[in-house]
Amino acid sequence: MRLETLAVHAGSRIDPATGAVAPPLYLSTTFERATDGSYPHGWIYVRHGNPNRAALEEAMAALEGGATALAFASGSAAAFAVFQALSPGDRVVISKDLYHGLARLFREILPAWGLRVEFVDLTDPAAVEEALRTPARLVWVETPSNPMLRITDIAWVADRAHAAGAWCFCDNTAATPILQRPLALGADGVVHSATKYLGGHGDVMGGVVVLREEDAFARRLREIQITGGAVLSPFECWLILRGLRTxxxxxxxxxxxxxxxxxxxxxxxxxxxxxxxxxxxxxxxxxxxxxxxxxxxxxxxxxxxxxxxxxxxxxxxxxxxxxxxxxxxxxxxxxxxxxxxxxxxxxxxxxxxxxxxxxxxxxxxxxxxxxxxxxx
The missing domain is CATH 3.90.1150.10 (Aspartate Aminotransferase, domain 1)
Incomplete structure (x- = not known):
């Protein structure tokens, strides 16, 4: 299915209760249990999941070509969750030119969690090779970068990261899955500030992580999303899903x-x-x-x-x-x-x-x- 068709249909279904074509908005914070204590409708509590969030996550996984997606309260929260899922002592190689809010996160907050962060010019192959001579857990790419619009070769960096035993994640906010699909180029994960083009109307804040595999790291991220609670509200999910259609x-x-x-x-x-x-x-x-x-x-x-x-x-x-x-x-x-x-x-x-x-x-x-x- 082509991207234009996926954007319209992924995550969207006719409402079985009313026949509504546009997705309904589910604002309930909690859901009914059966007499035996089970949850027959599949929903427990809004922090754990919500039909609107599930629809957005399904759509984003489809658009990026990933196995699973997770929606967060902001792009920064989405990125933060990825790094919270790592272990103290892990080393992370980061694009030197990137959104300043993430640069502050990497410089001022994450080192206190025990992560070792090194900023590298990922557009320079020699600098990448040198940085990966020291063991790393993850390489974080932002391309096109903000605000200098520098371009990193995703396929090459992902290949070098994998050869060094590291994951490669790409901030795809500026390009969106319409213009660039990092997972198809070898990246292991993609992060978006959905506040930007995904929502597309300057009236919603959110973030999304899309992963190539539904694996232990994905389950760890889901645990952080649910337990940490930095989840996207149903209305914001509904707005972003509407934005994806165009x-x-x-x-x-x-x-x-x-x-x-x-x-x-x-x-x-x-x-x-x-x-x-x-x-x-x-x-x-x-x-x-x-x-x-x-x-x-x-x-x-x-x-x-x-x-x-x-x-x-x-x-x-x-x-x-x-x-x-x-x-x-x-x-x-x-x-x-x-x-x-x-x-x-x-x-x-x-x-x-x-x-x-x-x-x-x-x-x-x-x-x-x-x-x-x-x-x-």
């Missing part, structure tokens, strides 16, 4: 719009550099073209004139909204170094763009006037 077509439009904007920015005299893997001169373009079906709606660029020039552009847009996050229908612009704070490695002249579903000519006109306007 995901293939939204990702196509996001990608087409972003390519148009990136090409415009690459020609603009006020722009120093554009980071978008769809551009032929991007250092990861060949790998991205091989492992992605399109290049996504996220891009960043560096303004000539440094931090002040970048902030000036962000302050003068009229159609873009100055806000964090990405993946919604409206286009957003953000000065990443400001939100990431002290110690950030993001260039001070960089602006991250989430390209939405507006007409690309309107987005280009807005950026053009913001870039060309001179300070008073």
């Amino acid at each position: 995901l293939p077509y939204r990702m196509r439009a996001h990608s087409e719009n972003a390519m148009r904007v990136a090409e415009f920015l690459a020609r603009h005299p006020a722009v120093k550099a554009v980071h978008y893997p769809g551009l032929p001169d991007h250092p990861g373009h060949a790998i991205a073209a091989r492992q992605m079906t399109a290049f996504g709606g996220l891009l960043s660029f560096q303004a000539r004139g440094g931090r002040e020039a970048a902030l000036r552009v962000a302050g003068r847009v009229r159609l873009f909204t100055r806000a964090t996050s990405f993946g919604g229908p409206e286009s957003l612009i953000e000065h990443r170094a400001s939100i990431e704070g002290p110690g950030t490695s993001t260039p001070e002249d960089l602006l991250r763009l989430s390209i939405g579903l507006e007409h690309p000519d309107d987005l280009i006109e807005d950026l053009d006037q913001a870039l060309m306007e001179k300070p008073h």
Whole structure:
């Protein structure tokens, strides 16, 4: 079954009680027991499971081509659960360029749990080979990375990780299973912030882990999900499942719009550099073209004139909204170094763009006037 069809039908069934075509919303926190103490309907308590969560998890496993999926209260909670499932003393190799919230998790919280974390440039084969000479339990890839849009060769890194006795997990938030399927490229697990493109409307927060195998690690993750309780609410599951139905077509439009904007920015005299893997001169373009079906709606660029020039552009847009996050229908612009704070490695002249579903000519006109306007 093709992805467009899976997106519409996976996890969705006609309601047997009413014949409703749209999935019902089940808000009950608890479920009736039989007189013998069993649970004849299969549900116990909302933390253990819920029909809406089961439907979303089934759909995400199908879209990523995995054996099982687990939905969490946020993308960070999903990632945190993966690392909670490891053992004290385990060593983890992490992408050097990645979402700053996860970088903080790896630097400030996980070491206290006894995990040894090493940040490595996973786009550099020599650096990967060197890092894996020391035993590791897991290699964490983020591609395309946020906010520099660096591209890691998933198949190659997964192969090297497996040769070293490590698992390979991939943060697939920016690409989604529509543009990139890490499990098919050899990864063992995929993590999403469902807050972004999966939900797709900027009105829900959630996270998902999809695993290649239903094995002991999957059972450990399920135990952490249920006992730890960082589960996704029924309504949020319902919203994300609804978002999945249009995901293939939204990702196509996001990608087409972003390519148009990136090409415009690459020609603009006020722009120093554009980071978008769809551009032929991007250092990861060949790998991205091989492992992605399109290049996504996220891009960043560096303004000539440094931090002040970048902030000036962000302050003068009229159609873009100055806000964090990405993946919604409206286009957003953000000065990443400001939100990431002290110690950030993001260039001070960089602006991250989430390209939405507006007409690309309107987005280009807005950026053009913001870039060309001179300070008073």
